[in-house]
Amino acid sequence: MSPTQNITDILMVGATGSIGRLAVAAAQRHGLHPRALVRDVRRAERLLPGVELVQGDLEDPASLRSAVRGVDALVLTHGSGSNPDARRRVDYGGVRNLLQSLDGARPRVALMTSIYATRSDIPGNSPWKRRSERLLRASGLPYTIVRPGWFDNAGPTQRRLVLEQGGTVDGGIARDQIADTLIRSLLSSTALGKTFELIAAEGEEQSDWAELFGALKVDDSGSVDGVLDPADLAFEAEPQEVLADLNTVRSLYGTSG
Template sequence: MRLAVTGASGKTGWRIVDEARLRGHQVVPILRPNSQLPDGLVADGLPLKRLNLADQNALVAALNGCDALLIATGARPSIDLAGPLKVDALAIRDQITACRRAGVKRVVLVSSLCSGRLFHPLNLFGLILLWKRLGEQWLEASGLSWTIVRPGGLKEAEEQLEREGIRFSGPNQQESSSIPRRLVAQVCLDALELPAAIGRILEITSGEDVPKQTLADWLIENPTSAI
């Protein structure tokens, strides 16, 4: 498949690019005009697209010919308390609109545990969990084939990940614990390849004490719709 990845300069985004390439997909990384390329993003041979997500024409042009979009954008911590509104809600709407215009039907969104929750310390940063839920809801109502991946606290660990099992659940079942970004990237790619993941909200955390289970097996055991 030809996959577009937004937020490709981010710590989860570059790993999604990396995992997609490891699985043999063609990748179109989408970045902001001034995004710094992270060390992990091996950009050689990749058709990097630098644009503002609010520039619909540029975004549609970047998405043209892609089979799916993986969204790893997220407001970076800043004093701009409107950042989460702009990035986690409005920029998601812009990306949905552009997918429709470009004919991209499949979307995987990296969101967060506790999305939609009002009383949570993370909301001190511009009510981020409420805006994330609005972005999710726009995607759910979009008519696109979507999967929402809600990870716990994200970790940079790259070592000994084979020891970790992933705890999958449906929405609003988990509220703490963490997961390495590399495993989040792998789940996003797994979800993309599994029709049963369409229309599902997947909460994920991980740990060495968690029994190993693939997303495919979890979906067979938990076939009910998320919403």
């Protein structure tokens, strides 16, 4: 499958969350077919009426194989809160388990992490979201990584999208804009292989998505980091479990570091 064409069936991970539900709606608006990965089907039926549901748990790799089968793309909006161990098991472990469940398939991936993914100077921040990004880049799958700012911490007239790289920008953005950016990234060749922070500023929302994505730098080929990421989390200093996961993903997808 071409990474920018013929995308129809999308597995939505984190679909019952506040961003996930909006991403499901955005996918439907664009004529796509979302399939929601959920743990509690009855609850999901109330939150996502009429949407295809597949039961699975990010912490249970065996439950993911049927969920990912036949999809053209993945949209990952899952999150575990502020607990570092939950971030390790879900934010990071969920990406690892999904990548290992694909069985050689190569779907397009849109991954939502955090504007603070690379900010080691933020009290209480942890590196697990950044490590999940590293796993995705190591796989060699076609991807876009979106690091949104503070959810809804933007006024009603702040709709102009600001896409930045380097991990220094701060600010807020509406949830619907995050969701729409994730879906539009799947449909644009100029978003391929890019990692960026996303906030909103005063002004009207732009309509030329190819230009918005096109102004960004592409991540360096073979690197596990974003193109302008700070070099304050050395690959060589990662825990052994993380290095082992990176090696496993590279072996699965035939990539090299």
